[in-house]
Amino acid sequence: MTVPIAIIGTGIAGLSAAQALHQAGHAVQLFDKARGPGGRVSSKRSEAGALDLGAQYFTARDRRFVSQVQQWKEAGHVAEWKPALYNCKGGQLSPSPDEQTRWVGTPRMGAIARAMLDELPSTFSCRITEVFHGASLWHLLDAEGNQHGPFSHVVIAVPPAQATALLATAPKLAAVTAGVQMEPTWAVALAFDEALNTAMQGCFVQDSALDWVARNRSKPGRDDARDTWVLHATSAWSKEHLDLPKEAVIDHLHGAFAEILDCAMPAPSFSQAHRWLYARPAGGRDLGALADAHLGLYACGDWCMSGRVEGAWLSGHDAARRLLEHLQ
Template identity: 70%
Template sequence: MTAPIAIIGTGIAGLSAAQALIAAGQNVELFDKSRGSGGRMASKRTDAGSVDLGAQYFTARDRRFAEVVQQWRDRGWVAEWSPSLYNASEGGLLPSPDEQIRWVGTPRMSAITRALLGALPVNFACRITEVFRGERHWGLQDAEGLSHGPFSHVIIATPAPQAAALLAAAPKLAGAAASVAMDPTWAVALGFSETLDTQVEGCFIQDNPLDWVARNRSKPGRESSLDTWVLHATSNWSRQHLDSPKEAVIEQLHGAFAEMIGCAVPAPTFSLAHRWLYARPSQAHQWGALADADLGLYACGDWCLSGRVEGAWLSGQEAARRLLEHL
């Protein structure tokens, strides 16, 4: 029996690759350092309902991805989100002319990766620290010192800095991944017992510590007793406050939100903060995926393309395609 293919990371890129490989008759085994799938599409269940702390929505511009998104919609995994969208700059709020179609997972963003994962074999809470080559197969070692394998091939679907460390067996690939700069983002969720008196449901912001806010319950399937908002800080602000205590981050971003939203903002009855250390690549690349076909080692992720959800999915497809080409 042929050894399975290891996939490290269960975000959109890793699960896209897994789906393509399964469709081609291959066996896969997945690993993720978190307790659940989603990566930066993760949602958090809270006393105020589920909140999307990472990716807020996604668009589908590539024909291949658009077709898949329509399949997801037909299965009830995603729905179109048409928020009352604004732009904020120089202290003013103006309706946004942006009319592109936005999609969200239902009833939360992580529903997409959960559905894609299905019953595939996965090892959660398992941080892989080394990918090593044996005589004929690959092995993985985790942070507990346990070994996993053998595997015929390995696909690494993690943020670029983490991928670089796992690509040591392929120095050229490791160097490419190490060259990718990724920006951090502080995300804060605030819940208010009374509905804020504003028409805003999503807002792009300039000249502010914040660059995005969204009314979480304006998205399809999000039921909540509170008026819950998700705030994303700019990359620059997040970098400057990378090691700030969560309480200080919540306080400062709550203040910035109150200044820009144009209505009275009371103290929240619920709040939480999450730091995305590798939220997005600083710039787009056109690699598709990284591959050493002779070794059987591959890497994929949004950082190989556009930095968007669509880019992550396309990159996973490309990694699987290159792998299958060399079987």
């Protein structure tokens, strides 16, 4: 009987590692505390439709990821997004000269994760709290007290604060993850029954509580009945207002949005707020992935790289490569 490899976390990094290991002929078992895959590329279902509250789009620069994106495009999982993009500085809007290629999942960002997961064995709504060794194999303990295993290796693909707790048996790796600081982001979705009077479909914002705004229906494959917008607050504002009630966050960011558009801003017919505690790493890194090949423990995530979707995919790919090299 083949002993599988455990992968904790089904964001892009965990899914990337799982795909690479599966394609190399190894059995994998994925675990995630959420109800579905994707992490920050997952989409939230709501009465206003599917909302991309996390990653808004992604770019592709590394040739390996470019090749992967082309495969997703051919399969219909992603499409290029060409928004009317603006900058806002000091309350003044101006068209953005940024012409890089932006990709989005279709019909929602979460489609990428669903495609990557495919039929790989996975257990959701399961928060792993401990990774421990027994009889030369690995076992996992979840928050309900259930034990999972045995596993030959473990790939930990969760935010660094959570990874640190799971790496108790690998102090050197835990010391690295403990030193990674993540920045939070408040995200708000607002839906309007009548379309707002603006040509803007995406905007990079400065000198505001807001960092980014996007018109959801401008993305390919969306069929929003209402004019739905996603607003992201800056890391600094989010950190300062981390425990603000969601209603207050919505009110404040709605007001900041109205200031940017400088047009009659009606009350939204729908609003939702989501707090991403671990939205992006503070400062750039190029760790690839963390590995203790002797123990059989690996850690990966966007925090190992750029904080972008591409960085997450490359980190998971690197974790799988290191594991496979050790097996040779």
